[in-house]
Amino acid sequence: MRAPVCVALLVWLLNDAAARQFTEEEMAGIRQRIQSMFYHAYNSYLDNAFPYDELRPLTCDGQDTWGSFSLTLIDALDTLLVLGNRTEFQRVASLLQDTVDFDIDVNASVFETNIRVVGGLLSAHLLAGRAGMELEPGWPCSGPLLRMAEDAARKLLPAFQTPTGMPYGTVNLLHGVSPTETSVTCTAGVGTFILEFATLSRLTGDATFENTARRALRALWKTRSDIGLVGNHIDIVSKKWVAQDAGIGAGVDSYFEYLVKGAIMLQDEELLSMFLEYDRAIQNYTRFDDWYLWVQMHKGTVSMPVFQSLEAFWPGLQSLLGNLDSAIRTFQNYYSVWRQFGGLPEFYSIPQGYTVDKREGYPLRPELIESAMYLFRATGDHTYLQLGLDALESIEKIAKTPCGYASVKDLRDHQLDNRMESFFLAETIKYLYLLFDPTHFLHGGGAEGGGSWEEGGEEGQCVLGAGGFIFNTEAHPLDPAALYCCSRHAQDRRELRDILLSLSQPAEKSDRQSDPPAREPESPPPRQSESIALKPGEKKTPPVLSCPVQPFSARLSILGQVFSDNT
Ligand code: DMJ
Numbered sequence: 001m002r003a004p005v006c007v008a009l010l011v012w013l014l015n016d017a018a019a020r021q022f023t024e025e026e027m028a029g030i031r032q033r034i035q036s037m038f039y040h041a042y043n044s045y046l047d048n049a050f051p052y053d054e055l056r057p058l059t060c061d062g063q064d065t066w067g068s069f070s071l072t073l074i075d076a077l078d079t080l081l082v083l084g085n086r087t088e089f090q091r092v093a094s095l096l097q098d099t100v101d102f103d104i105d106v107n108a109s110v111f112e113t114n115i116r117v118v119g120g121l122l123s124a125h126l127l128a129g130r131a132g133m134e135l136e137p138g139w140p141c142s143g144p145l146l147r148m149a150e151d152a153a154r155k156l157l158p159a160f161q162t163p164t165g166m167p168y169g170t171v172n173l174l175h176g177v178s179p180t181e182t183s184v185t186c187t188a189g190v191g192t193f194i195l196e197f198a199t200l201s202r203l204t205g206d207a208t209f210e211n212t213a214r215r216a217l218r219a220l221w222k223t224r225s226d227i228g229l230v231g232n233h234i235d236i237v238s239k240k241w242v243a244q245d246a247g248i249g250a251g252v253d254s255y256f257e258y259l260v261k262g263a264i265m266l267q268d269e270e271l272l273s274m275f276l277e278y279d280r281a282i283q284n285y286t287r288f289d290d291w292y293l294w295v296q297m298h299k300g301t302v303s304m305p306v307f308q309s310l311e312a313f314w315p316g317l318q319s320l321l322g323n324l325d326s327a328i329r330t331f332q333n334y335y336s337v338w339r340q341f342g343g344l345p346e347f348y349s350i351p352q353g354y355t356v357d358k359r360e361g362y363p364l365r366p367e368l369i370e371s372a373m374y375l376f377r378a379t380g381d382h383t384y385l386q387l388g389l390d391a392l393e394s395i396e397k398i399a400k401t402p403c404g405y406a407s408v409k410d411l412r413d414h415q416l417d418n419r420m421e422s423f424f425l426a427e428t429i430k431y432l433y434l435l436f437d438p439t440h441f442l443h444g445g446g447a448e449g450g451g452s453w454e455e456g457g458e459e460g461q462c463v464l465g466a467g468g469f470i471f472n473t474e475a476h477p478l479d480p481a482a483l484y485c486c487s488r489h490a491q492d493r494r495e496l497r498d499i500l501l502s503l504s505q506p507a508e509k510s511d512r513q514s515d516p517p518a519r520e521p522e523s524p525p526p527r528q529s530e531s532i533a534l535k536p537g538e539k540k541t542p543p544v545l546s547c548p549v550q551p552f553s554a555r556l557s558i559l560g561q562v563f564s565d566n567t
C-alpha cells in the first residue's frame with residue numbers, strides 16, 4: 001500500500017474510533033465529574049494555600065509565583081460562575097476586594113499579570129450582574145472589580161514607557177521598571193494586551209490603556225521580516241530580533257490570538273489585516289502536513305521540526321476565522337500525540353515521533369481542550385467530546401493527589417511536580433466544562449438566542465451577552481456588548497457636554513467643538529457597524545451587537561425640547 005493511502009486509512013480509523021456518540025445524560029454525568037475535579041483542587045487551595053498565589057499539591061501548602069496576589073483565587077473566580085456557584089463567587093469577589101493590594105514591592109511579569117489578574121478581574125466585573133452581586137449605579141461602566149483591574153493595569157503602564165512603546169517583560173509594582181531590567185521581551189509579551197487594555201479603556205472612558213496596547217502592536221508589526229514573519233524574542237529598545245525562530249508556539253502564540261480576537265471584539269480591520277498577512281507567511285513557510293514547524297524568520301528555513309503543546313490553541317483560532325478544514329486536520333495531528341502519551345508533552349519531535357529531551361512535562365495545559373471546545377461548537381462532531389473525556393480520565397489518573405492536581409514532570413513515567421498552575425482552574429477546567437455544556441450562556445447565541453437583559457450603564461440598559469463572549473488567553477470571558485454600551489455612554493457624555501457648552505456660549509461654539517476631549521483615543525475606535533470580512537468573498541453580515549440605548553442623535557430633539565423649555 002502506498003504511504004498516502006496508509007495515512008488516509010489511519011486518519012479514517014482514528015476518526016472512526018473516536019466518533020462514538022455521547023448522550024445528554026452522559027454529558028451531564030461528565031459535567032458532574034468536572035465539577036468534582038474543580039472543587040477538589042479549589043477547596044484544597046483555600047484550605048492549604050490561600051493567600052499564596054498557588055497550591056503546591058504534593059506538600060499541601062502554598063507559594064507565591066507570579067506576584068503575591070492570591071493569583072489562583074483571582075484566576076478561578078469566573079470559573080465559579082461558569083459552574084453555577086453564585087454564592088461562592090460573591091464571597092470571593094468581596095474577599096478579594098478586602099485582601100488584594102497591588103501597592104507591593106514585587107517584580108511581576110507584565111504579561112502574566114495582565115492576562116491572569118487584569119483579565120480575571122475584568123471578567124468577574126462583567127459577570128457580577130449574572131452572579132447576583134449588588135451593582136453600583138453605572139455598572140458595567142464602573143464597579144469595584146473594574147477599579148481593581150484598573151489599579152493592577154496602571155501598575156503595568158511604566159513598562160510601556162520605552163522609545164518604541166513595546167514593553168519590558170517585568171515591572172516592579174511599587175517602583176516601576178528596574179534600571180537593570182533586560183530589554184529583551186518575547187513577542188507574546190509585546191502583543192498580548194489589546195483585549196484587556198481596550199476593555200479597560202472602553203469601560204472606563206480612559207483611552208490610555210487602549211492607546212498603549214495599540215502603540216506596542218504597531219511597533220511590533222513594523223519589525224516583521226521581509227518574508228512576513230516575526231521571531232521569538234525582541235530587544236524592545238533597539239528593535240533587533242534576539243531569537244529569530246518563527247512559529248506559532250511558546251513566546252509568540254497569544255500575539256496571533258489577540259490579533260484575531262481583538263479584531264472580533266473591537267470589529268477592527270487593522271488587527272485582522274495584520275493577522276491575515278502573518279497567516280499567509282505562516283501557511284507558506286511553517287506548515288507541513290498540517291503541522292506547524294519553527295523556521296528562521298528571515299530565510300524561512302526550518303530551524304526546529306517540533307510541535308509544542310502551547311501550539312494546540314491554533315485549531316480553535318482557525319475555527320474562529322472559519323478555516324474549519326485546516327483546523328480539523330491540525331487538531332487530528334495534535335490529538336494523535338495526546339493519544340500516544342495520555343497528555344501533550346511540552347515539545348514533540350515530529351520526525352522522531354517522540355518527546356524532546358527535558359521537555360517531557362505536561363503542566364495540565366488547556367490548549368487542546370480549548371480547541372476541542374471551539375471545534376465541537378463549529379462541527380458538532382463527538383470526536384471532540386471523546387478528547388474531553390480522555391483528558392478528564394487521564395488527569396484523574398495521572399495528576400490527582402490528596403490535595404489537588406499536580407503538573408506532570410514527565411509523561412513517560414508520570415513523575416509529578418509540586419505545582420498546580422492557576423491556569424488549571426482558570427482554563428483547563430473551564431474549557432472542559434464548556435465543551436460538555438453546549439448550551440452554556442458563555443457560548444453566546446446572539447440576541448435571538450436569549451441574550452440577557454440586565455441593568456447597566458449610566459442611563460438605560462445594556463443587552464449584555466448578546467454578542468457572545470471573547471475569551472482572553474487565560475480563558476477569562478469578555479463581553480463586547482458591555483464595551484459597546486459603555487463607549488456609547490462615554491460618547492453621549494461628550495456630546496452632551498458639547499451641547500451644553502454651545503448653548504451657554506454660542507459665540508465660541510465652533511472653537512469648543514474642535515477641542516479634543518480630555519482623554520480621546522489617538523484614533524477613534526472603529527464604528528461598530530463596520531463588520532469585518534472573515535473570508536474572501538464572504539458576505540458581510542449585520543453586527544451581532546445590539547444595545548437598546550437609543551442613538552444619541554435620535555434623542556437630540558427631545559433634549560433640545562427640554563433645554564429650550566427650561567431656558
Ligand atoms: C496560560 O497562562 C495562557 O493560556 C497563556 O497564553 C499560555 N500559557 C498558559 C496555559 O498554557
